Amino acid sequence: MKRNSLYIIISTVVLAIPVAVLPAAELLQHTSPLAFINTAFENASPLDWEFDKDGNVIIDLIYDHERSSPNRANGHWFFQLHAASGSDLTLILQNFDNVWNGRIGIPISDRTSCFLSVDGKKWEAIPAEKIEGNRLKIPIHMEGETLFVARMEPYRLSDLERLMDEIKDNPLVEITPIGKTVEGRQLEIIRVGKADAPYRVVIRARAHAWEAGGNWVAQGLINSLLEKSEENQRYLEKFCLYIMPMANKDFVVHGRTRFNALGKDLNRNWDQPADPVLSPENHAFEQWLTGMIEKGKRPHLAIDLHNDNGGNIHISRPAIDLERYLANMQRFEELLTELTWFTEGSTKAGFRNPGSFGEGLLERFGIDAFVYELNCDWIEGLKKAPFGEDWELLGRQLREVLYRYFENYNS
Ligand SMILES: [Zn+2]
Structure with missing residues (x-):
């Protein structure tokens, strides 16, 4: 009752102000091209x-x-x-x-x-x-x-869907649904190669929505490995790829920058099990990974593709015995430098990024893993700004890197 009376009084006062005292609205003209x-x-x-x-x-x-x-x-x-x-x-x-x-x-x-x-x-x-x-x-x-x-040459969800449609009937490809994003989009692992190959490589792209580079690299790697060639016969006998091509599909669609639809960073919190509600994208990957390990198919190498303006490989150093890991990473970096346009080097001793994909997979699952930040502004090795086709070339060149890496593999 009291509140109603107050409302009436306020309304009356507001209405009682004469229109003439309000400032005259300026008429805005549109003159720009x-x-x-x-x-x-x-x-x-x-x-x-x-x-x-x-x-x-x-x-x-x-x-x-x-x-x-x-x-x-x-x-x-x-x-x-x-x-x-x-x-x-x-x-x-x-x-x-x-x-x-x-x-x-x-x-x-x-x-x-x-x-x-x-x-x-x-x-x-x-x-x-x-x-x-x-x-x-x-x-x-x-x-x-x-x-x-x-910001960079876009790679949209529809680009990924077109790629999957092109390759899905290839006998070397298996696309396995592993879960759903916050908004219900299907997440998948694309296997490219022979499931019984001696070495297994996991690649994840697009944990951060703005970082399209990883999708271009994945596309270049997938398409080049499916070409009919003698060198591919060699590669296919050595390693099999398991690719999560677009972890943060929701925010790729929405054109956002980093987090998932519930504000979680998909390159954080890998030091503990993923929250199935807040980070279903990471939970799905983790369930799939755990299943692989239970089947005796632990991946030998995992790469998380990102973009920044440094272009480094991020070698994270948690407080565990790192001797074998660091030796393997050094060899991978040398091969990447020798066989691709990569020149940017890796993070130095003392570098850690707790909770990142690389550190989490190494610490919790015993997998040699790292984050590779593709420079989004400049490819020093090619002296040019990066285009989709430059990243696809890196994906194509990665086949030989992986082959040689596993040729002298220190397990
Ligand atoms: Zn990133």
Whole structure:
């Protein structure tokens, strides 16, 4: 009763203010050549945008947030500009103040690439200029009326589904459903090769949604191993691949950066069993891995593919006997350097990343495992910005690396 009376009094007071004292709304005119930014498609990044006084297009990218943590991440962008053909635009991308392992993260690199495409298939790379405020300035010339702009050459869930459709009937391929993502998308392991080959290699890609590079490497590796050739006969007698091609499918579809749909980092917490509700993607992988080990088919090597702007192999060093592991990792790195365009090297003594895939699989399952961060801005070995086909080439070259690695394998 009392509350109702108060409401009536407040309403009356508000209504009693004469309209004339409200500030006159300014009539806003649209004068920019930019008509619209389209984000209504698969893997497009959510964003907000407005013009500054100079007519620059300020693009506010949206952070992903980690659950029960100060961590937040933004690094993915993928959108389509609609603007007058022949016009020039300046984009300013912002919100790169990431929080990482509880600390303010490394600022955006001053060697960041930006990828452009008219049709979403053929891409070119341009440098993005780092400007004050940890922001990126990207000059755009509109050749036509639409243009895709992306952090790197995209690899979408539909690209993976097309690949799986192409290979699924090959007698060397078996696609096994292993569980579902938070949003109910099917997760799978793609076996490529002969199940009775003496050595088994696990590769996971796309734990972090923005990091498309791993999918390109996996695709290059899979397609090249399925070609009919003498060298492949050699490879197939030596090793069999088990690939989890896209761990974080939900946030790849949604165009987000790092975490899964419930805010879990799929490259953390590997020091303990995965939570089946919060991290069903990791739980599914872990169940599959445990099943393999129970069948006497423990993998000999596991690689988790990521992107950053360093390009290192992350050799994590938990407090266990590491002699054999470090010797194997050194040999793998030497072969990768000799037989592929990889030049970036590995993390040095003292490096640890507790809870990461590499460290967790080594500590808990006794598997030689590591995280490989593909440099998303520059391939020093090729002196160019990385495109999908460059990463596919690395996947193709990986076959010989794996073959030689197991030729003199120290178990
Ligand atoms: Zn990553």
